[in-house]
Amino acid sequence: MAKTEDAPKAAEAPESAEAAAAAQAAEQGQQAQARQTAAPVQVQVNDDNVAATYANFCRVTGSPEELIIDFGLNPQPVGIPKDPIQVTQRVVMNFYTAKRLLAALQMSVQRHEQVFGVLETDIQKRLKVQQS
Secondary structure (H helix, E strand, O other), rough: OHHHHHHHHHHHHHHHHOOOOOOHHHHHHHHHHHHHHOOOOOOOOOOOOOOOOOOOOOEEEEEEEEEEEEEOOOOOOOOOOOOEOOOOOEEEHHHHHHHHHHHHHHHHHHHHHHHHOOHHHHHHHOOOOOOO
């Protein structure tokens, strides 16, 4: 008889282990969700030695692991430049950082357009013909 009484207890042990594992997984999921919904962390940035430069040209290239963004000044913004554009700054980043940069730039441009109107990137559409 003892053997028949032990059988249900043995069957219950795996179920309770499975239930404990499921409860632990659910708790970990809730903790991860709580971390995601928590307030953003403020990171301190020291920009004492930063040099500001102006760019009206950028070129984006890269590799499977990195994105390369070159910035420069195009002295002839209308038409095809006669002289090569001098690249003055190069930023190399991984694609995770590039995606975060993309989101930040999209948000900034969207806010600007909400206040000042849509930005037309085609310079030919922005040119005004002078009437004589």
